[in-house]
Amino acid sequence: METLRRYLRHLLSFYLSLTATFSQYLFSPVPKIRRFPVIVxxxxxxxxxxxxxxxxxxxxxxxxxxxxxxxxxxxxxxKFSKPNLVMIHGYGGNSRWQFVYQVAQLSESFNLYIPDLLFFGKSHTNCTNRSEAFQAECVVAGLKRLGVERCSVYGISYGGYVGYRMAEIYSEMVEKLVIVSSGVGCTEEQKGKHLKSLGVDIMDLLLPEKPEGVRLLVEKSVYRSNPCNWAPDFILQEFVDVMYNANRKGKQELVEYLLAKKAECGIQTLCQETLLIWGDKDKIFPLSYAYHLQSNLGPKCKLEVIQDMGHAANIDSPDSLNALIKGFILPY
Structure with missing residues (x-):
């Protein structure tokens, strides 16, 4: 399966590279004029x-x-014979881009509910609240409108913050929780030390404005293969325009809220069984964050570490990630 997946990725990359090169040639008689995004x-x-x-x-x-x-x-x-699973994306894009390697497998075992968080995709708000608790409130309100009464939650990176708040605030709804590579519960010391070690302003990293910024973000997020290696600059600039420039102010305010927020003094122990999944090569939230979070969440929390995996487990190792999620949530 992994060999086939790699082959399909390379085939898709080759096809997109040819398409991109042809499109660049086709649409570039006046290179100084900024074009509307086409490929992305x-x-x-x-x-x-x-x-x-x-x-x-x-x-x-x-x-x-x-x-x-x-x-x-x-x-x-x-299908009422399947359990409900809510998949909550992180900061690097909307739900389609982040979960494309996972949804087919997981949809065989679960009823999937995949929100775009506020300021991503087609989700938006005029409210001024930028907390992850408000994101959780909105996800839950939407799920209830869709008829979901009970569910398990899987959140990756920023989605882990939202998933944790869902489990904490709506314990009657959330049955099990999976958090992947997230900074939930980090201390002020951890936060300050790690922000310095990144060697780049966190806002520039998470909200790139140029192709080189996208490459840097992906380089720090993945370990096994970099999907940006094949992409020419003009496609990456399109990605910036579509993913990051849309609702940029709202996205900035989400990061500013997390940076300004004081670390919790011992986060709330959850009543749900919780699985933490981390890559041993995570450069965004190092493995030490996982051990710290596990110690705070108590005996119902267990940790799985995937070797040779970076921050973006959904890209580096989707099959292993799916297997752990299914093994944890599905009944034996």
Whole structure:
């Protein structure tokens, strides 16, 4: 399976490189004029088709009130024999880009509910609250509108913050929790020391403005292979325009909230069984964060460390990640 996956990735990369080169040639008679994104929206459309036809998911937007709208991918036909799993993405893009390597396998075992967090994808709000607790509140409100009463939650990176708050605040709804490579519960000392060790301003890292910024973010996030190696600059600039420049101010405020927030003095122990999954080569949230979080969450929390994996487990090792998630949540 992993060999086939690598082959398909290389084939897709080769095809996209040819398409990109041809498109650049086709659309570049006046190179000084800034063009509208073409390739990245086309890839997004293909990802939507993949989610719909290969993973049996449909898009829906839920108006929570006159201020806030949440966008979800949800089952086209929910099967009550399957447990519900909510997948919460991190900061590097919307749900399609982050979970493309996982959804097909997981949709075979779960009813998947995949929100775009506020300021990502088609989710937005006019409210001023930028906390992860507000994100959790909005995800839960949307799930209830979709008829979800009980679920397990899997959150990666920033999504881990949101997943933790869902489990803490809505314990009657969340059955089990999976947190992957997240900074939940880090101390002020950990935060300050690690921000210095990154060697780059965290806002520049998480919200790149240029192709070289995207390459740096991916370089620090993955360990096994860098999907940006094949991409020419103009495609990466399109990615910046589509993913980061849309709702940039809101995304900045989410990061500013986490940076300004004082670390919790001993985070709340959860009543749910919790699985932490970490890569031993994580450069964004080092493995020490995982041990610290495990010690705070108590006896119902266990940790799985994947060798030779970076921060982006969803890219580095999706099959191993899926196997751990299914083994933890599904009944024997």
């Amino acid at each position: 929206p086309m890839i997004e459309a293909l990802l939507s088709l993949y989610f719909s036809f290969s993973c049996n998911l449909v898009q829906c937007s839920v108006d929570l009130d006159d201020q806030t709208t949440m966008h979800f991918w949800a089952p086209a036909h929910r």
